[in-house]
Amino acid sequence: MSVTYKEITDSLYIPECIAMQKKVFGLSDVDIFPESYFSLLMRKQHPLGLVVGCFLDEDNKSELIGLTVLQNDRLPNSLYCLFIGILPEYQNKMYGYHLAKKVKDIAVSKGYVIMYGIYDPLEANLGKLYAYLGVTADTYINEPYKLNTDEVIVVDKVLFTWSLDDTKAFSNSAYLPKKTYKEAVNQYPIVGSLGIDAQTILIEIPGDYLDIKKTNHTLARKWRDNTRILFDNYINKNNYTIIDCLSGKTESERKTYYLLHKFKL
Structure with missing residues (x-):
């Protein structure tokens, strides 16, 4: 069994992509x-953009198990990531990381220098974008409407930026020395309210938000409402940038935090 990553240009793969x-x-x-x-x-x-796939090759068969779809952005030499995903049964095996690396190689070879995208900041699995790729996020997007029912959970977004042509592309050490989970929680304040003025802070998110949404709408809505206030204040109003996502155990409970740094003092 082997895994290959390649640009998809053959229309025969379109049904699989769909x-x-x-x-x-x-x-x-x-x-x-x-x-x-x-x-x-x-x-x-x-072409309007790029389609890059992750294929599992076994017994003379090639199965599409991961996909990235990118569209040419309105800015010169830039791409907008429409989605990136790995089939659930193949997640947490670094396939997504290697798929992203292949996307970078292909994009750079075609003259692209930057990639943008949005995702739900409460989905902790995507926090690996920061740790492994050197992605940063400095814009928090509030959903413009909010329905008065616990059955509807607003999906806010963060806008991430990935510089493809510099040393930041695969490490955030260009911003701050890399911290372990334990070092970060011991060194930086964990923000649960407004008014903290430290240059580097931590904001907690749930490590299992997708499961929470399925089983407890009230708790999911509480996480969204509380983190929305914090992200909007620190990112949009006070110029903090998300540069990492850290998970680890505090006493007996596993916690997940975004690491935010304020570059504009």
Whole structure:
């Protein structure tokens, strides 16, 4: 068994790409990117973006187990990440990391220098973007509406930036010396309210938010409301940038924190 990572330009893979959206993200037929859109992304002359896949090769068969879809951004030489995902049964095996590395190599070879994207900051698994890739996030996006029901959980986003052409691309050591979980929680304040003025802070997020959303809407809504206040204040209003995500055990309980640093004093 081996794993390969490659750009997808053959339209024969489009049905698999469409199915991947449903398998990884649970999207409905209405929400998925259709066949016509993938055709525009994959066309040989003036493609709209990039499609890069992770393939599991076994017994003369090649199965698509991971996918990244990127669209040309309005800014020159930049890409916007529409989604990146690995099938659930293959997650936590570093396939996503190597897929991202391949995306970087392909993008740089085509002259791209920066990548943007958004994701839900409460999904801790995506925090690995910071630790492994050197991604940063300095914009928090509030969902513009909020329904008065515990059954509807607002999905806020952070806008991340990935510089592809410099030394930050695979390490955040360019920003701060790398800290272990234990070092960070002992050195930096854990912010639970407004008014903290330290240059580097920690904000807690749930390590299992996706499970919480399925089983406890009230708790999920509480996490969203509380962290929304903190992220909006420290990122949008006080110029903090997310540069890392750390998980570890505090006493007997596992905790997850974002590490934020204020560059503009």
